[in-house]
Structure formats: C-alpha cells, structure tokens
Amino acid sequence: xxxxILVVEDEKEIRDLLALYLRKEGFSPLLAPDGETAILSARxxxxxxxxxxxxxxxxxxxxxxxxxxTTPEIAGTPVVMLxxxxxxxxxxxxxxxxxxxxxxxxxxxxxxxxxxxxxxRRSHAAAGEPEPALLxxxxxxxxxxxxEVRIQGKPVSLTSKEFRILQALLASSGRVLSREAxxxxxxxEDTHVIDRTVDVHxxxxxxxxxxxxxxxxxxxxxxxxxxxx
Ligand code: CA
Numbered sequence: 001x002x003x004x005i006l007v008v009e010d011e012k013e014i015r016d017l018l019a020l021y022l023r024k025e026g027f028s029p030l031l032a033p034d035g036e037t038a039i040l041s042a043r044x045x046x047x048x049x050x051x052x053x054x055x056x057x058x059x060x061x062x063x064x065x066x067x068x069x070t071t072p073e074i075a076g077t078p079v080v081m082l083x084x085x086x087x088x089x090x091x092x093x094x095x096x097x098x099x100x101x102x103x104x105x106x107x108x109x110x111x112x113x114x115x116x117x118x119x120x121r122r123s124h125a126a127a128g129e130p131e132p133a134l135l136x137x138x139x140x141x142x143x144x145x146x147x148e149v150r151i152q153g154k155p156v157s158l159t160s161k162e163f164r165i166l167q168a169l170l171a172s173s174g175r176v177l178s179r180e181a182x183x184x185x186x187x188x189e190d191t192h193v194i195d196r197t198v199d200v201h202x203x204x205x206x207x208x209x210x211x212x213x214x215x216x217x218x219x220x221x222x223x224x225x226x227x228x229x
Pocket of ligand 1: 053054055
C-alpha cells in the first residue's frame with residue numbers, strides 16, 4: 001500500500017505541486033486547503049505523515065498540530081511544518097508542540113520529498129523496536145544496561161542525568177531535541193527544573209567528553225542536536 005501523506009496548504013499551486021511530486025515518488029497524497037479540513041482528514045484517514053503549513057484559514061497549523069498530538073489514535077503521526085522564512089517563533093512553538101521537522105519556505109519539492117522519506121524511515125525504525133542497549137557515536141560507545149560510556153575503550157564517569165541526556169541525544173538520530181523534551185525524558189513530567197539546567201548538564205558533558213564540544217550542536221532558542229556522525 002502506498003504511504004499516504006496529508007498535505008495541508010491553502011495555496012492551491014503549492015498544494016498541487018507537492019501532490020504531483022509525492023505521486024511521482026509513489027506516495028498517495030491527501031489534500032486539505034484549511035485547518036479544519038486537515039483535522040477531520042487526519043482523524044478519518046490516519047495518514048502516515050502530515051505536511052503542515054502554518055498560516056491557514058479556519059485553524060492555523062499550530063492548532064492542527066495540537067489537535068493531532070492530543071488525539072490518541074493519531075498522536076504519533078510524524079508532522080513536518082512548512083514555515084515562513086525567518087519566522088523563529090513558529091518554528092520554536094512547532095518544535096515545542098512536537099513537530100518532527102520544519103522546512104522553511106520557499107522550498108524545493110524535491111527537498112520536501114527527501115525529508116519525508118528520511119522521517120518515514122526513522123519513524124518506521126523507531127516503531128516497535130525496543131530501545132537499543134548499545135549506542136555509539138564515532139569513537140564513543142554507550143552500554144545502556146551497564147550504565148557505561150567509553151571513548152576508545154576508556155571509561156568516562158558521568159552522573160546519571162548526564163548519562164541520560166547523552167543517551168537521548170545518541171538515540172535521536174540527528175533530530176533536534178528541545179530543552180523541554182530533554183527535561184521530560186530525563187527528569188520526567190513532574191519537574192520544577194528550569195530549562196537552564198539542561199544547558200548546565202550539556203556544558204558538563206562537553207567538558208568531560210571533548211568530542212562532544214563540536215558534536216552537540218546548540219540550536220538557537222530551541223535546544224540541542226547531535227551532528228551526523
Ligand atoms: Ca498558507
């Protein structure tokens with residue numbers, strides 16, 4: 001069965017262009033011209049991925065994203081936001097709300113299709129597979145079960161929080177992790193820890209493991225990501 005991609009975009013030309021490229025690549029595009037239609041269609045059709053414009057009539061992209069994330073049957077659907085160039089706020093809010101990626105406009109349809117394929121590969125790999133017990137990044141090896149990190153065979157001593165932040169980064173396959181997401185993963189939902197705490201722990205990690213100085217990239221106003229190894 002071809003994978004279905006819900007394209008939410010009010011500009012007909014862009015919508016049709018994306019649909020054309022998606023069809024050419026073997027996907028089955030579903031089209032929605034406004035936010036309300038998008039929410040209904042996402043709930044009814046359960047697409048494999050949603051490509052979501054932000055500025056939309058009826059309900060904007062962030063509302064659509066929120067509706068998807070709070071509807072249990074489709075909450076895990078990957079969502080790629082299409083953002084106006086240079087609009088940091090939308091990008092940040094989108095990532096905080098759980099968008100998987102964003103593509104600034106204007107974009108090339110080819111790039112959009114490439115990103116969609118990468119995300120589907122990733123989410124496919126994540127679904128149903130248990131968390132890996134061994135993670136690695138260049139010369140770094142993490143044994144999750146033993147709570148051990150080694151660089152070229154030499155053990156590095158990390159606190160449990162540092163260990164878990166590093167684990168989250170290693171497991172994120174190059175995705176941006178917002179400070180919020182890191183807090184949730186490492187400290188849990190019920191936390192009074194502030195975002196700055198994450199920065200302090202990242203600084204410690206970079207201090208203890210020099211290869212992470214460049215490998216952990218700071219994404220301005222959002223969080224962190226691990227550069228492709
Ligand atoms: Ca628009």
